[in-house]
Amino acid sequence: MKVAVAGGTGLLGRLVVAELERRGDVPVVLARSRGVDLTTGIGLVRALRGVTTVVDVSNVTTTSRRRAVAFFTAATQQLLAAADRAGVRHVVTLSIVGADTIDFGYYLGKRRQEELLAAGPAPWTLLRATQFHEFAGQLVDRSPGPVVVVPRMRSRPVAAREVAAHLVELAHGAPRGVVEPIAGPEELDMADLVRRRLRATGRRRLVLSLRLPGPAGRAFADGGLVPAPPFVTGSETAEEHLARLAAAAGQPGGAGTRST
Numbered sequence: 001m002k003v004a005v006a007g008g009t010g011l012l013g014r015l016v017v018a019e020l021e022r023r024g025d026v027p028v029v030l031a032r033s034r035g036v037d038l039t040t041g042i043g044l045v046r047a048l049r050g051v052t053t054v055v056d057v058s059n060v061t062t063t064s065r066r067r068a069v070a071f072f073t074a075a076t077q078q079l080l081a082a083a084d085r086a087g088v089r090h091v092v093t094l095s096i097v098g099a100d101t102i103d104f105g106y107y108l109g110k111r112r113q114e115e116l117l118a119a120g121p122a123p124w125t126l127l128r129a130t131q132f133h134e135f136a137g138q139l140v141d142r143s144p145g146p147v148v149v150v151p152r153m154r155s156r157p158v159a160a161r162e163v164a165a166h167l168v169e170l171a172h173g174a175p176r177g178v179v180e181p182i183a184g185p186e187e188l189d190m191a192d193l194v195r196r197r198l199r200a201t202g203r204r205r206l207v208l209s210l211r212l213p214g215p216a217g218r219a220f221a222d223g224g225l226v227p228a229p230p231f232v233t234g235s236e237t238a239e240e241h242l243a244r245l246a247a248a249a250g251q252p253g254g255a256g257t258r259s260t
């Protein structure tokens with residue numbers, strides 16, 4: 001099966017591409033670095049030739065409502081229009097648990113993406129996921145300087161590779177509309193997770209947990225990012241994930257690290 005992966009060079013996209021290859025599918029990567037710009041449509045029609053299914057894991061890194069809505073509106077409209085012209089039979093899109101209910105800048109972009117998908121011409125499937133284990137690392141990488149400010153949030157972090165495998169499974173099935181979300185096996189505090197990750201990778205940064213203002217901040221802190229059952233549960237715990245990271249970084253004892 002020829003499957004286009006929008007955002008196939010990103011954190012999750014690379015794992016989706018690897019999973020498709022593992023299953024014998026033919027992935028086609030849609031990313032600017034591969035000559036395809038989702039927001040302008042440049043290169044899209046040609047890239048989608050012969051593609052039967054699209055997995056959309058494209059992204060913009062921002063907390064600005066304006067930038068997020070602009071990106072997901074343009075990218076989703078271009079992708080759906082080109083997919084329609086190419087005769088694509090199924091579009092599988094990844095969103096975030098809480099994107100449909102919490103009025104947070106970036107989430108409003110994701111909500112727009114969800115709405116366009118549901119109203120669009122292609123048969124579709126929408127999966128919402130909780131934060132990836134890797135999200136804690138993204139927070140660190142995006143914080144310049146010695147302090148990492150972490151929004152106060154309860155989360156059920158899930159392994160990105162388990163999300164990728166589930167997306168590919170959905171891509172192989174029939175379009176299902178909104179499906180059960182996917183979440184990790186345990187509920188954790190994000191600042192705690194960031195501290196554990198820093199320790200497991202041998203890095204030193206001060207971690208400040210800050211409640212975001214307004215209703216969105218309250219929702220983040222009070223479990224609005226944790227799905228209500230039923231949901232698909234990933235198996236990798238934070239401890240297992242950190243142990244893998246620590247082993248890769250040559251650090252002793254990622255597993256069992258405790259927050260400070």
Ligand SMILES: NC(=O)c1ccc[n+]([C@@H]2O[C@H](COP(=O)([O-])OP(=O)(O)OC[C@H]3O[C@@H](n4cnc5c(N)ncnc54)[C@H](OP(=O)(O)O)[C@@H]3O)[C@@H](O)[C@H]2O)c1
Binds near residue numbers: 094097
């Ligand atoms: N991170 C989490 O914890 C989490 C949790 C739940 C759901 N999600 C969702 O998962 C998805 C993937 O997130 P991620 O963290 O893996 O993303 P990421 O690492 O930031 O990757 C973004 C991808 O989008 C591509 N892209 C950006 N602008 C583009 C454009 N104009 N045209 C074509 N391609 C473009 C990038 O490639 P180029 O730069 O080469 O263009 C890259 O391949 C997002 O939709 C996010 O909302 C994330």
